[in-house]
Amino acid sequence: MIDERCAQLLGQIISSEKPIKISELAKKFKVSSRTIRYDLDKIDDFLKTNDLPQLIRKPNSGIEYAPMPSQKQKIMTLLEEITSYNYVLTPKERQTMILTELFQAKDYITIDEIADVLSVSRGTVSNDLKPVRTWLAHHNLQLESVPHFGLKVKGYEQDLRRAVISLLSENMEVEKALNLIKTPIHRRINIVADKQIKKLFQDLDILPIEKSIQIAEKQLKTTFADNAYSGLVIHLALAIKRIQLNKNIVMPEEELSRLKFTKEFAVASSMVAFLEESYNIKIPDDEIGYITIHLLGGKVTEADIFSSKEWLQLQILTDEIIKTIGEKLNKDFSIDTELHNGLLKHLEPTIYRLRHNLPLKNPILHEIKRNYPEIFKAVQLSLKPLENYIGKKIPDEEAGFIAIHIGAAVERNKATCSNIYNAVVVCGTGVGTAKLLSSRIKSQFNNINVVNTIASRQIEETSKNDRVDLIISTIPTGSKDIPEIVVNPLLPEKDIERIYRLLSKIQPNISAYTNNQNQLEEILKIIDKYCIIKDQQELARELSSFLNLASYNSSKGVAQPVLKDLLTEKTIELNVEASDWEEAIRKGGEVLVREGFVEPRYVDAMIKNVKELGPYIVIAPGIAMPHARPEDGVKKTGMSLITLIEPIDFGHVQNDPVKIILCLCSVDNNSHIKALSQLMKFISDEEVIKGLNKGDTSYVLNKLTDLSEE
Amino acid sequence: MKIITVCGMGLGTSLMMKMNIESVLKKLGKSAQIDNVDLGSIKGVDADLIIASKEMETRLNSLKCPKIFINNLIDQSELEQKLRDFFKN
Numbered sequence: 001m002i003d004e005r006c007a008q009l010l011g012q013i014i015s016s017e018k019p020i021k022i023s024e025l026a027k028k029f030k031v032s033s034r035t036i037r038y039d040l041d042k043i044d045d046f047l048k049t050n051d052l053p054q055l056i057r058k059p060n061s062g063i064e065y066a067p068m069p070s071q072k073q074k075i076m077t078l079l080e081e082i083t084s085y086n087y088v089l090t091p092k093e094r095q096t097m098i099l100t101e102l103f104q105a106k107d108y109i110t111i112d113e114i115a116d117v118l119s120v121s122r123g124t125v126s127n128d129l130k131p132v133r134t135w136l137a138h139h140n141l142q143l144e145s146v147p148h149f150g151l152k153v154k155g156y157e158q159d160l161r162r163a164v165i166s167l168l169s170e171n172m173e174v175e176k177a178l179n180l181i182k183t184p185i186h187r188r189i190n191i192v193a194d195k196q197i198k199k200l201f202q203d204l205d206i207l208p209i210e211k212s213i214q215i216a217e218k219q220l221k222t223t224f225a226d227n228a229y230s231g232l233v234i235h236l237a238l239a240i241k242r243i244q245l246n247k248n249i250v251m252p253e254e255e256l257s258r259l260k261f262t263k264e265f266a267v268a269s270s271m272v273a274f275l276e277e278s279y280n281i282k283i284p285d286d287e288i289g290y291i292t293i294h295l296l297g298g299k300v301t302e303a304d305i306f307s308s309k310e311w312l313q314l315q316i317l318t319d320e321i322i323k324t325i326g327e328k329l330n331k332d333f334s335i336d337t338e339l340h341n342g343l344l345k346h347l348e349p350t351i352y353r354l355r356h357n358l359p360l361k362n363p364i365l366h367e368i369k370r371n372y373p374e375i376f377k378a379v380q381l382s383l384k385p386l387e388n389y390i391g392k393k394i395p396d397e398e399a400g401f402i403a404i405h406i407g408a409a410v411e412r413n414k415a416t417c418s419n420i421y422n423a424v425v426v427c428g429t430g431v432g433t434a435k436l437l438s439s440r441i442k443s444q445f446n447n448i449n450v451v452n453t454i455a456s457r458q459i460e461e462t463s464k465n466d467r468v469d470l471i472i473s474t475i476p477t478g479s480k481d482i483p484e485i486v487v488n489p490l491l492p493e494k495d496i497e498r499i500y501r502l503l504s505k506i507q508p509n510i511s512a513y514t515n516n517q518n519q520l521e522e523i524l525k526i527i528d529k530y531c532i533i534k535d536q537q538e539l540a541r542e543l544s545s546f547l548n549l550a551s552y553n554s555s556k557g558v559a560q561p562v563l564k565d566l567l568t569e570k571t572i573e574l575n576v577e578a579s580d581w582e583e584a585i586r587k588g589g590e591v592l593v594r595e596g597f598v599e600p601r602y603v604d605a606m607i608k609n610v611k612e613l614g615p616y617i618v619i620a621p622g623i624a625m626p627h628a629r630p631e632d633g634v635k636k637t638g639m640s641l642i643t644l645i646e647p648i649d650f651g652h653v654q655n656d657p658v659k660i661i662l663c664l665c666s667v668d669n670n671s672h673i674k675a676l677s678q679l680m681k682f683i684s685d686e687e688v689i690k691g692l693n694k695g696d697t698s699y700v701l702n703k704l705t706d707l708s709e710e
Numbered sequence: 711m712k713i714i715t716v717c718g719m720g721l722g723t724s725l726m727m728k729m730n731i732e733s734v735l736k737k738l739g740k741s742a743q744i745d746n747v748d749l750g751s752i753k754g755v756d757a758d759l760i761i762a763s764k765e766m767e768t769r770l771n772s773l774k775c776p777k778i779f780i781n782n783l784i785d786q787s788e789l790e791q792k793l794r795d796f797f798k799n
Binding site: 630 | 720723782
């Protein structure tokens, strides 16, 4: 008889298409080459006793075995017959089997029952229980032993699941574990321990699980790495098995609420809806959380939204939805890039789900409706563009997920705009108690800026200063214009609370946000006046992070400027004189330099571009669009438009001569997208071209305004 | 199917072509993944179809895959005609 390792060895050799080297096998089975050689001899003996051909040892290439199909069948049957009865289990194997018996038992299981399955004595099982207990304890689980009932594993469900997974991975590679679950029992070379582990997933049809993962992959536009895929299948198989046994997992509330913001959570919800239907079970929300974690970890690549074929529509939809919701809630989300990016990423799988009528369950819909009724309502009312785009009504479940994004943005909005209040502190003299009080205030409130400590008689004078938001005083001052609060100079708890309440009722004259924003603009102006700035964008970014501005949108990076912001009276010059194409580009480029969009070297780069790559920038008859790369000295995204008195040849076969020069500069590869798409509409309008040729600036500007209102 | 649009910088005309192709494909009831790249990166990219300005023709001759060259990058009718011909074959 052969042992388990030999059986596995034989299985490996048969299933391999080419010869396997002994060293390779030794590595795989984590034993020495010498051991493998001994094992091979044992296998040969086994084959001989069963009238089967011997292994073929090929020098320099390895071991090979190519039996006839009928012989192969015979070997399979023989290997399957190896049962616990004639196979001697090692203690480790026994313990593994005891654990699987315990894990898959619905209820208590007796030592006798285990002994029976393993074909060993009661005493052996009893002895094995000690290491089994240790193993379980290591996984935060206890083995409960009740007289007359038997044994049962006790512990938290998540520990229990983790233990099963680690039992699986301790005993075999993930890949193999997966195959084991997937393959019907009769098709496998069945080794005892494997057979035992397979019990964990008995009677579970794995197909819907794989289907659900494919659904997820499609929504996320990604492919999972093999091991992540296998891990997810095993996780789901186990989860479903456990749910069927009524064992539910619990996820800490705060962890779950963090996950709810990811688009993967929505995708996991759609998988769960599918699985519930397939297995006719009810999957609790906490499970969705764990699936989300797997999804987050399993992706090979974050799908690039710009590679989506609907990228432009998605951008526009996102903007529109955010804008409408903002109007409904009376909030400005336009500076919240996190919201924009988050929603943009979320919409792609959403559209996929809607188009394919994928069932979706939103486990937190109820909670959203209760906690954010206004936001939910606003979202529902703002999804028209999306509904038009897909041609379907958006169900509440989907609206709920979008509401989560908005809810988070509202919170962020509050945080970034948390106001700073300017206060004067007053006492009888303005010296003693006021100083004491003011230091108490400074230590208790980081959003109160004490601008002055004064005597009560100075109050009239101070109240003229419009920067003061409130008066904190130890004595009544009788101020009428400015809110006043009278407190104990030691500022006890009770007074602190009263100040908080007052603050929540008043609005500061200068909100913190605009305050800092303006400051930043001012600082930039000053720097610009005296220094040569090497990198405007980086400077603005670093300053804004220094000033703790959550999301500074430099004048350069208003995420996506529209055409009428770029083509204005300042950037349009009609009837310009130029003697050749180089001069024409230079004239157009000079406008960009003058208006602060680019450094002078950008103009040279545009000319160099044409010299090197040819006149392909002549995009249509009579129209050229010179441009260069962002790194050629772009300060902010912009455009200039000039027309020439005398049309000029650029050397383009079809589209010469050129009369209209549109110089373009962009800070990156996409911030000019919106303007560019409008530009195409703009210049394909014959009326516009006529207007340009006539030199009618005001007509052109009007057209630009019309266009952006469409 | 994967369509690549090419231009010198990878952000000007190639982007315009990408937008136009999207709307033409929609009209023709076809779908494709469309990426825009600059001349320098085109060699490493594989595509089912390359679309570029007529002026780029000599620079792209060495590439094996089917190509469409366009004179007027704003006018969609030229693009539409050439894409129709492409799909016919």
